[in-house]
Amino acid sequence: MTRHDTTVTGPAAPGRTVLVSGAGIAGPALAYWLNRHGFAVTVVEKAGAVRDGGYPVDVRGTALDVVRRMGLLPRLRDAHVDLRRLTFLDEDGSHVASVDPHAVTGGVAGRDLEVRRGVLADALHEAVRDEVEFLFDDSVDTLDQHRGGVDVTFRGGGVRTFDLVVGADGLHSRTRALLFGPEERFHRYLGHCFAGFTLRNTFGLVRETAMWNAPGRAAVLYAVGDDSDVHGFLTFARAEPPLDAFRDPTAQRDLVAEVFVGAGWEVPGMLAALREADDLFFDVVSQIRMPRWSGGRVALVGDAAYAPSFLTGQGSSLALVGAYMLAGSLAAERDHTAGFAAYERDTRAFVTLNQDQVGEGDATLFPTTARGLERRNALLRGLGALPPPAEGRPAHEALVLPEFRIPR
Numbered sequence: 013m014t015r016h017d018t019t020v021t022g023p024a025a026p027g028r029t030v031l032v033s034g035a036g037i038a039g040p041a042l043a044y045w046l047n048r049h050g051f052a053v054t055v056v057e058k059a060g061a062v063r064d065g066g067y068p069v070d071v072r073g074t075a076l077d078v079v080r081r082m083g084l085l086p087r088l089r090d091a092h093v094d095l096r097r098l099t100f101l102d103e104d105g106s107h108v109a110s111v112d113p114h115a116v117t118g119g120v121a122g123r124d125l126e127v128r129r130g131v132l133a134d135a136l137h138e139a140v141r142d143e144v145e146f147l148f149d150d151s152v153d154t155l156d157q158h159r160g161g162v163d164v165t166f167r168g169g170g171v172r173t174f175d176l177v178v179g180a181d182g183l184h185s186r187t188r189a190l191l192f193g194p195e196e197r198f199h200r201y202l203g204h205c206f207a208g209f210t211l212r213n214t215f216g217l218v219r220e221t222a223m224w225n226a227p228g229r230a231a232v233l234y235a236v237g238d239d240s241d242v243h244g245f246l247t248f249a250r251a252e253p254p255l256d257a258f259r260d261p262t263a264q265r266d267l268v269a270e271v272f273v274g275a276g277w278e279v280p281g282m283l284a285a286l287r288e289a290d291d292l293f294f295d296v297v298s299q300i301r302m303p304r305w306s307g308g309r310v311a312l313v314g315d316a317a318y319a320p321s322f323l324t325g326q327g328s329s330l331a332l333v334g335a336y337m338l339a340g341s342l343a344a345e346r347d348h349t350a351g352f353a354a355y356e357r358d359t360r361a362f363v364t365l366n367q368d369q370v371g372e373g374d375a376t377l378f379p380t381t382a383r384g385l386e387r388r389n390a391l392l393r394g395l396g397a398l399p400p401p402a403e404g405r406p407a408h409e410a411l412v413l414p415e416f417r418i419p420r
């Protein structure tokens with residue numbers, strides 16, 4: 013069923029109707045800014061509502077300016093997770109070191125934000141839901157571009173024409189596949205897979221993360237608050253992505269259980285919880301790198317165009333900044349061709365710099381060899397406790413947001 017949350021009243025200006033596919037982070041942020049610039053926006057989301065997945069995401073550097081300009085900063089500051097510590101554990105479960113989490117993520121205490129993804133998605137949706145049309149429980153089936161617009165057929169049976177279409181539909185974007193072909197062409201596999209799920213917090217963890225490592229394997233318990241649940245992540249190195257497991261949750265559970273067989277610490281309990289979890293999220297750790305982010309009247313934003321992987325912790329920030337830049341560029345230029353070109357010209361260097369941060373997180377968090385793990389642990393033990401950085405990584409604020417003129 014297709015649900016229209018809010019219908020735009022009044023006719024749209026000619027050449028200004030935009031369909032955004034995906035109501036995650038990039039989609040609602042783009043809808044907000046397009047609406048502010050006078051476009052008539054429709055957002056289609058395949059889920060029945062805004063997804064409330066609770067794992068924490070970071071909003072840092074330039075992206076903080078985007079949420080500040082949207083008036084969302086106070087609300088997000090209230091929701092800031094403010095993790096107290098990150099504890100590393102050895103293969104036998106013994107303590108290696110406890111560090112300030114910012115020392116690993118590159119965030120700056122008191123300035124950067126870490127919020128549950130669902131909180132960010134809700135805040136973005138609420139900021140724009142009364143102004144634009146949202147279609148939940150539906151998705152794009154076909155796109156047919158012509159001189160006058162893009163004819164769209166929806167899975168729910170609708171047929172409509174828009175001036176422009178933007179894919180904000182995440183790492184496995186269908187819009188990208190329709191426009192540019194299969195994901196494999198743009199997918200950069202980073203050699204790791206992960207399973208994420210929630211489990212009961214029987215560990216006494218409060219606003220902290222505990223990470224167990226063996227070569228090529230890591231288990232993480234992440235307590236966002238003092239709740240009864242924690243987020244569990246089981247991450248493992250694999251030379252090739254396990255394509256067979258992708259559409260089959262049972263195969264995913266079996267694969268993870270096989271990889272972690274014999275592991276110590278809390279891993280056996282985590283594997284038991286994984287069997288029961290109803291929110292299992294299994295994926296490869298990967299980036300999307302594309303030579304172009306648009307074709308004709310269709311463009312991509314956020315993970316769909318340039319997923320940086322969770323190793324960078326920059327996915328949400330790139331989605332927010334990309335949305336701001338795309339909307340402003342379309343508003344500032346004479347037509348969509350110039351607007352899409354300006355978006356790419358002014359945003360690509362920032363995106364690439366942040367995607368290139370991946371090496372650092374990888375080495376610290378998931379060493380794949382016994383030597384690499386020993387070296388990392390020796391470094392952590394020697395330091396005792398890593399101090400929080402005084403400055404953020406330059407990459408996080410490498411783009412100064414332009415002031416696009418808002419017509420009203």
Ligand SMILES: Cc1cc2nc3c(=O)[nH]c(=O)nc-3n(C[C@H](O)[C@H](O)[C@H](O)COP(=O)(O)OP(=O)(O)OC[C@H]3O[C@@H](n4cnc5c(N)ncnc54)[C@H](O)[C@@H]3O)c2cc1C
Pocket residue numbers: 033034035036037038039056057058059063067068069070071129150151152180181182183184185186187208313314315316319320321322324325326327328329331
């Ligand atoms: C376990 C995990 C941990 C992470 N940790 C961090 C972190 O610490 N810091 C950080 O910044 N980022 C992190 N990320 C990444 C972050 O969640 C993403 O980079 C960010 O959400 C990108 O936003 P997006 O809007 O582009 O895509 P998404 O948030 O993926 O949103 C895409 C939306 O499109 C919808 N959709 C998909 N297909 C269709 C379709 N065909 N039609 C209509 N709708 C569709 C989806 O349902 C979803 O609502 C993490 C990701 C994961 C999985």
